[in-house]
Amino acid sequence: DAGVTQSPTHLIKTRGQQVTLRCSPKSGHDTVSWYQQALGQGPQFIFQYYEEEERQRGNFPDRFSGHQFPNYSSELNVNALLLGDSALYLCASSLTGYSNQPQHFGDGTRLSIL
Amino acid sequence: AQTVTQSQPEMSVQEAETVTLSCTYDTSESDYYLFWYKQPPSRQMILVIRQEAYKQQNATENRFSVNFQKAAKSFSLKISDSQLGDAAMYFCAYRQGAQKLVFGQGTRLTINP
Numbered sequence: 001d002a003g004v005t006q007s008p009t010h011l012i013k014t015r016g017q018q019v020t021l022r023c024s025p026k027s028g029h030d031t032v033s034w035y036q037q038a039l040g041q042g043p044q045f046i047f048q049y050y051e052e053e054e055r056q057r058g059n060f061p062d063r064f065s066g067h068q069f070p071n072y073s074s075e076l077n078v079n080a081l082l083l084g085d086s087a088l089y090l091c092a093s094s095l096t097g098y099s100n101q102p103q104h105f106g107d108g109t110r111l112s113i114l
Numbered sequence: 115a116q117t118v119t120q121s122q123p124e125m126s127v128q129e130a131e132t133v134t135l136s137c138t139y140d141t142s143e144s145d146y147y148l149f150w151y152k153q154p155p156s157r158q159m160i161l162v163i164r165q166e167a168y169k170q171q172n173a174t175e176n177r178f179s180v181n182f183q184k185a186a187k188s189f190s191l192k193i194s195d196s197q198l199g200d201a202a203m204y205f206c207a208y209r210q211g212a213q214k215l216v217f218g219q220g221t222r223l224t225i226n227p
Contacts, residue, residue, distance in 0.1 A: 040220075042118075042218055110157075
């Protein structure tokens with residue numbers, strides 16, 4: 001049973017560039033949430049996707065956008081990268097309707113902005 | 115807005131001893147879930163234990179147990195018989211229904227052999 005998979009593992013970009021991160025949810029899950037974790041901090045919620053639509057959004061600018069595909073996989077896009085966007089980006093999946101079940105996390109993508 | 119506070123940035127314990135990590139949270143809701151996650155250097159966030167707010171009984175998972183005080187909005191994690199593999203960042207998290215997880219700042223746990 002495959003867990004949550006994220007790609008790439010590590011990415012280096014320069015300021016002003018754009019980046020796309022990818023996530024495949026755990027088998028049987030239909031909801032994907034994205035979190036940003038700065039070094040030494042707890043993860044911060046970016047947004048959540050369900051039925052190919054953004055269902056919730058945290059306090060992040062419009063430079064952060066996402067997408068969910070019919071197979072429930074998801075992408076996180078960040079435009080006009082800033083140095084402050086350097087962080088670990090975590091994807092978590094869950095099954096809507098089973099709120100007593102925890103979210104399952106991937107290993108994350110480490111994004112470094114030069 | 116819900117907030118989660120972990121007041122201990124770092125904790126250390128001798129191997130085989132017991133350690134308690136603290137967490138407090140703020141919410142006006144009555145039905146919610148609380149979690150402790152472990153994050154080793156490998157980066158993956160691993161669920162340690164969870165508690166449903168409507169359950170009065172404290173959750174237990176092998177060497178891990180919680181002390182859930184709903185009125186005080188406190189949710190501490192006790193690790194018994196600490197092992198070297200328990201060394202990691204520990205995050206307390208809150209969730210209402212299917213909504214987002216709200217994390218604390220984390221506690222770095224060191225196990226001394």
